[in-house]
Amino acid sequence: MNDVIIDGCSLSIPELVVVARHKIPVRLDPDAEERMRASREVVELAVKKKLVKYGITTGFGKFCNVTISDEDNALLQKNLIMSHACGQGEPFAPEIVRAMMVLRANALAVGHSGVRPLLVQRILDLVNADIVPVVPEKGSLGASGDLAPLAHIALVLIGMGEAFYKGNRMPGALALAEAHIAPLVLEAKEGLALINGTQAMTAIGALAVYDALMLYRSATIASALTFQALRGITEALDPRIHELRRQKGQIDAAQDLRRLLEDSLLTTKPSGTRVQDAYALRCTPQVHGACVAAIQHVWDIISAELNAVTDNPLIFPHVLHEGGDILSGGNFHGEPLALVLDYLGIAAAELANLSERRLERMVNPALSEGLPAFLTINGGLNSGFMIVQYSAASLVSENKVLAHPASVDSIPSSANQEDHVSMGTIAARKARQIIDHSQRVVAMEILAACQALDLRAIQLGLSSIDESLSPATRSIYRMLRTVVRFTDKDRIMYPDIDAVVELVSDGTLPESTDRWSWNPGPVVPCEEYV
Numbered sequence: 001m002n003d004v005i006i007d008g009c010s011l012s013i014p015e016l017v018v019v020a021r022h023k024i025p026v027r028l029d030p031d032a033e034e035r036m037r038a039s040r041e042v043v044e045l046a047v048k049k050k051l052v053k054y055g056i057t058t059g060f061g062k063f064c065n066v067t068i069s070d071e072d073n074a075l076l077q078k079n080l081i082m083s084h085a086c087g088q089g090e091p092f093a094p095e096i097v098r099a100m101m102v103l104r105a106n107a108l109a110v111g112h113s114g115v116r117p118l119l120v121q122r123i124l125d126l127v128n129a130d131i132v133p134v135v136p137e138k139g140s141l142g143a144s145g146d147l148a149p150l151a152h153i154a155l156v157l158i159g160m161g162e163a164f165y166k167g168n169r170m171p172g173a174l175a176l177a178e179a180h181i182a183p184l185v186l187e188a189k190e191g192l193a194l195i196n197g198t199q200a201m202t203a204i205g206a207l208a209v210y211d212a213l214m215l216y217r218s219a220t221i222a223s224a225l226t227f228q229a230l231r232g233i234t235e236a237l238d239p240r241i242h243e244l245r246r247q248k249g250q251i252d253a254a255q256d257l258r259r260l261l262e263d264s265l266l267t268t269k270p271s272g273t274r275v276q277d278a279y280a281l282r283c284t285p286q287v288h289g290a291c292v293a294a295i296q297h298v299w300d301i302i303s304a305e306l307n308a309v310t311d312n313p314l315i316f317p318h319v320l321h322e323g324g325d326i327l328s329g330g331n332f333h334g335e336p337l338a339l340v341l342d343y344l345g346i347a348a349a350e351l352a353n354l355s356e357r358r359l360e361r362m363v364n365p366a367l368s369e370g371l372p373a374f375l376t377i378n379g380g381l382n383s384g385f386m387i388v389q390y391s392a393a394s395l396v397s398e399n400k401v402l403a404h405p406a407s408v409d410s411i412p413s414s415a416n417q418e419d420h421v422s423m424g425t426i427a428a429r430k431a432r433q434i435i436d437h438s439q440r441v442v443a444m445e446i447l448a449a450c451q452a453l454d455l456r457a458i459q460l461g462l463s464s465i466d467e468s469l470s471p472a473t474r475s476i477y478r479m480l481r482t483v484v485r486f487t488d489k490d491r492i493m494y495p496d497i498d499a500v501v502e503l504v505s506d507g508t509l510p511e512s513t514d515r516w517s518w519n520p521g522p523v524v525p526c527e528e529y530v
Helices: 013-022 031-046 061-065 071-084 092-107 117-129 147-157 172-178 188-193 199-227 239-243 246-261 284-306 336-364 386-403 424-460 471-481 494-505
Strands: 005-008 026-028 088-091 135-139 162-165 168-171 313-315 326-328
Touching: 005 013, 005 092, 013 199, 013 284, 026 031, 026 092, 026 117, 031 117, 031 199, 031 246, 031 313, 031 326, 071 147, 071 188, 071 326, 092 117, 092 147, 092 199, 092 246, 117 147, 117 188, 147 162, 147 172, 147 188, 147 199, 162 172, 168 172, 199 246, 199 284, 199 336, 199 424, 199 471, 199 494, 239 246, 246 284, 246 313, 284 336, 336 386, 336 424, 386 424, 424 471, 424 494, 471 494
Parallel strands: 005 026
Antiparallel strands: 088 135, 162 168, 313 326
């Protein structure tokens, strides 16, 4: 991919990810510039006619009844940015801030915000120069949008605040000067248009839901490895069972697992007194299916929000009467995202919950179908994978605390003018943290499963487990063994865990096979949207 075009209507989650994480250049579509010019004319006419329009010729929030003179309008916009930059805590990761900037530019490019094209181009100039504003991660209520986080970005645009540039934290004015970018002088409506929106929660949510899809795939790969290590009974994956449930996520998850296990010599059929596995294996399609269905739903909601106009007021230049329309509403409210981001966190937590239970079955000699206790040859002298399971258990327990929904909370602000807020950015931050924990739990399961498979080979008198694995998991097992060797005696474990976490989190592992039932489709073409 050479670059990503910002046109206000066709930005996708994968495109946002490559810009945020891999610094792919972005450029503005000429048609979007024309739309912005048309809406800008409406704003300028309102100022010229001294119409009373919220945020254009009035103050903000509870001050919406205070009229601002034409000569004070530029100061109004600057004051807005300075006063709203109240973020707290550590800075957001650079990838989140880059995503926020791209999303704000894309929302303004739709052409209903009344800003000059120059404003959007300047945001993209910062993205392409890799100037990353310092944006504290806490301080947003999620309505009126992400005011505080977005204000910290806007500070740098006007030559204030702080930014990271070439690896150094410095004043925003200095970063602009070193990149040869002039600071902006904001005009009517532009300060409000920069900060009144859902781009912080959307940026975090977009990266999180992308990672959640990779997490689902990694967890399904982990379950396939564990299924073979524990000699799982494949009868539970029969498509006839899952068709009767009528849940598409479950049907897809069962198919994904069948494809990963196809032609394995290690899976089994019911025999003797062993007629079915425990839920951790037998119900993997049901649990993973519910989780991937949740991820799909969140993906759809966030995909819509990527190309949404979420500021206030909104400008409608193409109407029958002269001057267009300027309408006040509440598109900045983060409720649609807050609810689904809580849902995303719950789904990711459940993937980790089941992963930890499969890990427990491999290390517990009472449950492991004959594997040595804690997956070590000389138990007692060696602890093996005992504390790997402890660590996984700690992470899933912390996830249970984090999975408490943020969206059910609200607190009034702006003297009760803004009397219900979404807490969507808190939901997004929690979901991201849960996904990080869950990636680590799944990595621990994968590490343990490869150890268990090697021990199973010894138990079965095989020179290697390699040829007994299904073709799909054989290549994955080989990949793992290039970065982590078999544990024949105790050694420091965290570097091994970290190595597998990297394969999970950077997409290497989940993208190593294409046997997936659901792949996200493209967004609506621009001509069908604007």
